[in-house]
Amino acid sequence: MIKIENLSNRYGSIITANNVSCEFECSEVTVILGGSGSGKSTLLKQMAGLARPNSGRILFEGKEITCLSKKELYEVRKSMGMLFQGAALFNSLNVYDNLAFPLREHTKLSEKVIQTIIKMKLEMVGLRGSEHLMPSQLSGGMTKRVGLARAIIMDPKIVFYDEPTSGLDPISAGVIDKLILDLNRKLGVTSVVVSHDIESAFKIADKVIILFYGNIIASGTPDEIKSSPDAKICQFINGSPDGPIPFSHTDKDFMVDMRSQWK
Numbered sequence: 001m002i003k004i005e006n007l008s009n010r011y012g013s014i015i016t017a018n019n020v021s022c023e024f025e026c027s028e029v030t031v032i033l034g035g036s037g038s039g040k041s042t043l044l045k046q047m048a049g050l051a052r053p054n055s056g057r058i059l060f061e062g063k064e065i066t067c068l069s070k071k072e073l074y075e076v077r078k079s080m081g082m083l084f085q086g087a088a089l090f091n092s093l094n095v096y097d098n099l100a101f102p103l104r105e106h107t108k109l110s111e112k113v114i115q116t117i118i119k120m121k122l123e124m125v126g127l128r129g130s131e132h133l134m135p136s137q138l139s140g141g142m143t144k145r146v147g148l149a150r151a152i153i154m155d156p157k158i159v160f161y162d163e164p165t166s167g168l169d170p171i172s173a174g175v176i177d178k179l180i181l182d183l184n185r186k187l188g189v190t191s192v193v194v195s196h197d198i199e200s201a202f203k204i205a206d207k208v209i210i211l212f213y214g215n216i217i218a219s220g221t222p223d224e225i226k227s228s229p230d231a232k233i234c235q236f237i238n239g240s241p242d243g244p245i246p247f248s249h250t251d252k253d254f255m256v257d258m259r260s261q262w263k
């Protein structure tokens, strides 16, 4: 469904993608894992057409989105949903108006139909009757769930989730994982999930990609990743402080080693 070809991107001296190529299959859940600052959110925003990479191509259903005009992109984005890291709700709007926003912006549906859709989506995320609440009145878990309801409000073909379970208690995280899986298994929604949560990634993923300072260091099924003999991957999935990956990305020897792998 999405194909990334030779994508490179940097902000000054920070490289977020270094000649990245990968594919995201239709109706699959792909989880992108990676350390903090490794370029996951940037890549997700680029895939969702919200930011342009410096070079390379992103194809969505065969259409190159990296060179579309604003108007064309607007059309393509109707079939995409995005749960932002931190949910990105409008603070001055209540839950109802946050959810109504994309529907009012992109469709000519009557307010009655909008009301029904919102009720249905809130029900799906377990927040029935919370239309009147303001974002400041929501807990972290509720905020994520409203963000999720907004991401799926237009029944998208693909949903991008940026850290959907971070900061949540295990039960709330499990609820979100189940929702992602239900949307995928029951409605065939293609899902791209950025996460730090290795346990949840292995639970929901058909495919896992590990991004490390702009490089894909591993890609495969959860079983393939779990049984990889690569020291970097073992360290990453075991969360070990000792190993080839240093805590600080300013570690000079390590960065020289990573750079030697950059094309």
Ligand SMILES: Nc1ncnc2c1ncn2[C@@H]1O[C@H](COP(=O)(O)OP(=O)(O)OP(=O)(O)O)[C@@H](O)[C@H]1O
Pocket (backbone or CB within 6 Å): 011, 014, 016, 034, 035, 036, 037, 038, 039, 040, 041, 042, 043, 085
């Ligand atoms: N618009 C921007 N301008 C300048 N630098 C940016 C911008 N967006 C991201 N960066 C930098 O690019 C790097 C990657 O950021 P990104 O948000 O993609 O990381 P991440 O993998 O999502 O991290 P985290 O797990 O902490 O959310 C960081 O060093 C960040 O400071």
Ligand SMILES: [Mg+2]
Pocket (backbone or CB within 6 Å): 040, 041, 042, 085, 162
């Ligand atoms: Mg991020």
